[in-house]
Amino acid sequence: MILAQARSGLMSITGFPDHPPAKVGVPISDLSTALYVALGIVSALYERRESGQGQYLDVSLFESAVSLAVWEAGGYFGAGTVSRPNGSAHQAQAPYQAIEVGDGFVTIGANTPATWTRFCSAFDLADLEHHPKYAEPAMRFANREALIAVIEDRLRNRSIAEVVEEMNRVGVPAAPINDYEQVFTDDHLRQRNFFWSSQHPRLGEVTQLGNPMRFSRSQLIHGRAGPSLGADTDRVLAEFASSTGTARSGSDSAPAGTDTITEEVRS
Numbered sequence: 001m002i003l004a005q006a007r008s009g010l011m012s013i014t015g016f017p018d019h020p021p022a023k024v025g026v027p028i029s030d031l032s033t034a035l036y037v038a039l040g041i042v043s044a045l046y047e048r049r050e051s052g053q054g055q056y057l058d059v060s061l062f063e064s065a066v067s068l069a070v071w072e073a074g075g076y077f078g079a080g081t082v083s084r085p086n087g088s089a090h091q092a093q094a095p096y097q098a099i100e101v102g103d104g105f106v107t108i109g110a111n112t113p114a115t116w117t118r119f120c121s122a123f124d125l126a127d128l129e130h131h132p133k134y135a136e137p138a139m140r141f142a143n144r145e146a147l148i149a150v151i152e153d154r155l156r157n158r159s160i161a162e163v164v165e166e167m168n169r170v171g172v173p174a175a176p177i178n179d180y181e182q183v184f185t186d187d188h189l190r191q192r193n194f195f196w197s198s199q200h201p202r203l204g205e206v207t208q209l210g211n212p213m214r215f216s217r218s219q220l221i222h223g224r225a226g227p228s229l230g231a232d233t234d235r236v237l238a239e240f241a242s243s244t245g246t247a248r249s250g251s252d253s254a255p256a257g258t259d260t261i262t263e264e265v266r267s
Contacts, residue, residue, distance in 0.1 A: 001061060004029035008065035009083075013072065016087040033064040093137065094144040095119075098177060101155045106163050109173035113137065118170040125154060200225040 005011050005023045015022030040057045048054060071091045072083040083091065090096035093111035110119035116137075120129035128134050128150065133143045140147055155163060160176050167174030178186070189195065194210040206225050214220070 001027065001029050004061045004065045007062060009069060009072065010065055013083050013085050015085045017085055019085070022085075028068070029061055029065040032068060033059055033061045036064050036067075089144065089148075092141060094141045095147060095151060097148070099148060099155065100152050101158050101160055101163050103159050105177050106160045107173075107175050107177060108163075108167065111137070111140075115172045116140070119167070119172045122166050122170045122172070123154060123158075125151075196222045198222065198225040200228075202228065 002011075002023050005014075005028065006021075008029065010028070011021040011023055014024055036059045037057065040059060044055055044057060069083075075081040075083055075091075086097075088098040088107065090111065095116075096109050096111040098105045098107050108119070110116045117129060120126055128147070132139075134140045134147055164174045164176055176182075183189070184195070194212075195207050196210055197205050197207050200206050203225070208222075208225070210222075211220050
């Protein structure tokens with residue numbers, strides 16, 4: 001929800017300096033709230049083992065979004081600083097951001113003494129490694145803009161693939177900035193069977209995102225494709241009526257033409 005992102009401060013730190021406010025590309029407030037709800041339910045169920053009682057769970061969309069401000073809260077409560085947008089750059093370290101090379105952008109994480117040394121060695125940047133402006137981590141951060149400009153100038157004839165391969169070779173974190181077509185066709189994800197398919201009554205076979213949690217003993221169950229509008233209305237209302245002893249009105253029936261999915265797909 002964009003309103004939660006706006007009110008929580010997230011939009012004030014997203015994007016680039018001197019640009020209009022930007023929201024996070026995914027519904028981060030909604031997703032984080034849902035994760036807190038799931039964790040809260042599991043915690044309440046675990047607590048019920050001791051108390052034998054259930055309890056009401058209150059999870060705020062606004063508060064969930066604010067809870068993500070880990071760097072920003074530390075800076076404000078510790079030093080009174082108000083965070084501003086930094087683009088892809090880190091709040092306190094450098095170089096740790098996206099840099100432009102010959103055919104696009106690549107992210108690098110040469111922010112520790114060891115990775116900084118390996119990064120400079122890999123790309124013949126010895127003059128930068130011991131330069132008075134960049135020799136220490138705090139100095140690299142203070143002079144970040146100038147440092148990134150020099151790095152980009154030195155790597156402008158290198159491709160994304162070349163930079164990532166060389167960084168991986170010397171043990172410096174690096175990654176290309178994939179679009180979602182690249183993500184959804186990623187070989188690593190496919191080898192891990194992250195994507196799965198199921199039959200939808202109207203759309204046929206549909207591919208869906210998987211569960212990032214993997215358990216050593218328990219098997220993940222892929223239930224079914226997303227239901228059509230109103231597909232579960234009859235079942236849910238019948239279960240509610242049964243549990244409360246109330247009868248449902250005929251006007252509460254599912255919309256005409258909706259389909260009910262009963263078959264589960266297990267993998």
